[in-house]
Amino acid sequence: MKILIILALIGSLAFVGGRHPFGKVLRPIVFTLAGLIIGPMVLGLFTHDQILLLKPLALFTLAWVGLVIGMQADLQLWRIAGARLVRYALVLGACSGFLAGIPTFFILWLVVHVSFPFALAGAVMMAAAAAASTTMRAGKSSLDNLAAACAGLDDLVSLLFAFFPFAVIDSRGNLVSFNTTMLHIGVMILLGILFGIAIILLIGNRAKIDERLTVVAGMVALIAGASGYLGVTPFVVGGVAGVMLVNTRAAPKEKIYEVLVDAERPVGLFMLIFAGAMVTDLTLLGLLIGACWAVFRLWGNQLGARLLKAPEGLDEKLSAVSPIVVVVATSFVLLTPTPFAPLLLESAVIGWFLTETCLLWKNRDTFARGHQ
Amino acid sequence: MNRVIGGLLVLGMMLSVRLIGQPTHGITLLTGAGMLLIFSYLAGKVGKFVRLPKITGYLLLGIFVGPSVSGLFTREMVSELHLVNNLAVSLIALTAGAEIQLSWLRARARIILWIMVWQNTVLMVLVASVLFLVRQWLPFMSGEHWHADLIISIVLGAFAVASSPSVVVAMIAETRASGPLSQTVLGVTVLKDVAVIVLFTLAIAVGKALLGGQSIDSSVAWDLFRQISLSVVFGACIGIALAAYIKLIGQEVPLVLIVVCFCMAEMEPLFHVEPLLMGMTAGFFLRNVFPGASELVIHGMEQLSLPVYCLFFGLAGLTLETGALARLGIWALFFVCLRLIGLYLGTRLGAKMGRAEPRVRDHCWLGFVSQAGVTLAMAAIVAKTFPSWGPGVQTLTVTFIAIDQLVGPPLFKRALTKAGETRTAD
Numbered sequence: 001m002k003i004l005i006i007l008a009l010i011g012s013l014a015f016v017g018g019r020h021p022f023g024k025v026l027r028p029i030v031f032t033l034a035g036l037i038i039g040p041m042v043l044g045l046f047t048h049d050q051i052l053l054l055k056p057l058a059l060f061t062l063a064w065v066g067l068v069i070g071m072q073a074d075l076q077l078w079r080i081a082g083a084r085l086v087r088y089a090l091v092l093g094a095c096s097g098f099l100a101g102i103p104t105f106f107i108l109w110l111v112v113h114v115s116f117p118f119a120l121a122g123a124v125m126m127a128a129a130a131a132a133s134t135t136m137r138a139g140k141s142s143l144d145n146l147a148a149a150c151a152g153l154d155d156l157v158s159l160l161f162a163f164f165p166f167a168v169i170d171s172r173g174n175l176v177s178f179n180t181t182m183l184h185i186g187v188m189i190l191l192g193i194l195f196g197i198a199i200i201l202l203i204g205n206r207a208k209i210d211e212r213l214t215v216v217a218g219m220v221a222l223i224a225g226a227s228g229y230l231g232v233t234p235f236v237v238g239g240v241a242g243v244m245l246v247n248t249r250a251a252p253k254e255k256i257y258e259v260l261v262d263a264e265r266p267v268g269l270f271m272l273i274f275a276g277a278m279v280t281d282l283t284l285l286g287l288l289i290g291a292c293w294a295v296f297r298l299w300g301n302q303l304g305a306r307l308l309k310a311p312e313g314l315d316e317k318l319s320a321v322s323p324i325v326v327v328v329a330t331s332f333v334l335l336t337p338t339p340f341a342p343l344l345l346e347s348a349v350i351g352w353f354l355t356e357t358c359l360l361w362k363n364r365d366t367f368a369r370g371h372q
Numbered sequence: 373m374n375r376v377i378g379g380l381l382v383l384g385m386m387l388s389v390r391l392i393g394q395p396t397h398g399i400t401l402l403t404g405a406g407m408l409l410i411f412s413y414l415a416g417k418v419g420k421f422v423r424l425p426k427i428t429g430y431l432l433l434g435i436f437v438g439p440s441v442s443g444l445f446t447r448e449m450v451s452e453l454h455l456v457n458n459l460a461v462s463l464i465a466l467t468a469g470a471e472i473q474l475s476w477l478r479a480r481a482r483i484i485l486w487i488m489v490w491q492n493t494v495l496m497v498l499v500a501s502v503l504f505l506v507r508q509w510l511p512f513m514s515g516e517h518w519h520a521d522l523i524i525s526i527v528l529g530a531f532a533v534a535s536s537p538s539v540v541v542a543m544i545a546e547t548r549a550s551g552p553l554s555q556t557v558l559g560v561t562v563l564k565d566v567a568v569i570v571l572f573t574l575a576i577a578v579g580k581a582l583l584g585g586q587s588i589d590s591s592v593a594w595d596l597f598r599q600i601s602l603s604v605v606f607g608a609c610i611g612i613a614l615a616a617y618i619k620l621i622g623q624e625v626p627l628v629l630i631v632v633c634f635c636m637a638e639m640e641p642l643f644h645v646e647p648l649l650m651g652m653t654a655g656f657f658l659r660n661v662f663p664g665a666s667e668l669v670i671h672g673m674e675q676l677s678l679p680v681y682c683l684f685f686g687l688a689g690l691t692l693e694t695g696a697l698a699r700l701g702i703w704a705l706f707f708v709c710l711r712l713i714g715l716y717l718g719t720r721l722g723a724k725m726g727r728a729e730p731r732v733r734d735h736c737w738l739g740f741v742s743q744a745g746v747t748l749a750m751a752a753i754v755a756k757t758f759p760s761w762g763p764g765v766q767t768l769t770v771t772f773i774a775i776d777q778l779v780g781p782p783l784f785k786r787a788l789t790k791a792g793e794t795r796t797a798d
Contacts, residue, residue, distance in 0.1 A: 056398030171396070194385055201378030202410065210678035211413070217679050218409030222382065225403030229393030266627035 035276025070242020093154030099300030100130030103292035128161030171231030192240020290350030434689015458637035469655020486726030494718030500529030557739030607653025615662035742780025
């Protein structure tokens, strides 16, 4: 029952943190910091084992976030929005992820002496964490609109990258054979498709909001539970279910999406606090990987923009890191308990904090004006 | 049809996954909660289709998939799901408190008090005396000494008084009922929750004194006073804190509600407070002392109510032991009938004394039939305190609660419909 007090305290502390004036801009970071402070690393109010008691809730959140991201792959909407938007979002996300993964791979392989496949899996995980971006300021120009749309879509790249590490490493932290990797991928896709179909069948077009919430919450819990049973990540399974759901004509997708987004904030806030509390140490190595990750990610963004001859300033608007970063990294720690997984979570959090701090510093005048 | 196929698909998938995969920490909680939500939701739809309350659907589903019938839910899963149950109890209590408005409570105070006093008195006296008189035929009586049989009768009399605030709140929410009957039933049920604790504690104290040859300990009264007053004080503080939060911050209300309910659930073992009473007081304060702040909370609770009821009543069904029905069913039925007579007489008498409206006087008693968690908890205490005959009483209690739980919601729905207070399409 101690778990309940932990939850209550984490929630209260994070809420106090979230009320800071800069909270609106740095709100996700404030929540993650709150988790970090009360976790075993700073105040040590709770041990790592106590934090791990919340794993079921974290798995639920992963499935929820996955479903939301998957539902952004609405092909019908993409056709309306045009190929240009999709190309920008996907290529910029892929370039950022790819470049951010490179330093992680070399540091893991050459400095930490992790075996080649493990280093590759870790690097792809960091690529998944880097691919998703967000916009720091919501303006009204066409470029701002384009950036906001891209920021929503590039989460999908993150989901695609996330397939690999969870397919090659099993739930005990061991590398698996090629056949098992394929089996894992197949299981994630099949589970996602079946859960997507089940949600479509269970939610009728006339379902009220509380009915939708009940079915969605139940199905997300089942996605998390089934993934846990089979040792795959609920983030990806939820994502596939979301893609399935949003691209089926019969599905009341707007109604489902409304429920998911309504509850995304509380669910996401929990994930941020949980991720912060899961960080057990801050090391020089973590700082090195985090800093390289942040720098290479920005270069990747610029490279993608140049390759596509994107409108000037788009890469800059998409330079902020999405909180998806902690979702992916925490998922890796929880579901593939490799010895280097905590280091990658630490690096991802550092890299995220560094990026946001630099961006905030660079745009400090704008933010100050906005705050006044 | 789509929902049936969807439900079957989910069932097939989860059975296959359980067959192939391996559970790790917390996974059974997730799958259990997920399955309970989906299947209870579907059972509620079936219940509505056959014109039964959704709650009855959830309960029947729980019994059917539970460990004592189909075994789809194992005892370990049920035990893990109690984490969710504690949260649901607090949320339902908060809703019950927030439903009570001072304006109608003042207007109906006389009726509520009269009904409560007469109902409790008639029930207690009737059940205890009849059981004591026919004790030689009852298998759950101790058969040792008349003292022990008297205590069993008094304890069962106290159990007969209890009603389920959860069912009342859920039924009012489901039928969107509003009017004198629903207000009276809600008011009496909430007050009875306190009365039951007092009666039960006194019955246990008298029992210990009679059987153990010791005098009634004055600490019992003090403990009782402490438990009730602490519950009320904590409840009031939580209500004020919630109102202050909403006035000052007012964001993420559903999340805050869940956190608050988790806190309330955790306070029970720490401070030995009554979670239902605490939750109801918090809701009452929020609604009546800070009416402006309560709107957001009530809206948040409305959104969460269906999943909470699906989980809570589905789980209540899971925990109902049907194994003893064959053995003690006839005696449980006898007890239920006796209680129904007591409820009818006591409520009618109270309503007459309180000069209630005719529709309240005629149908109100049907709202008090359901019984639930509080009675089960009290039965567990009896089994622990009196090991020679307590377990027998506990088995009987579990059995008659199963019957009351199943017949209570349809009867209350019938009463609300007859009184013309329901607002749902059906």
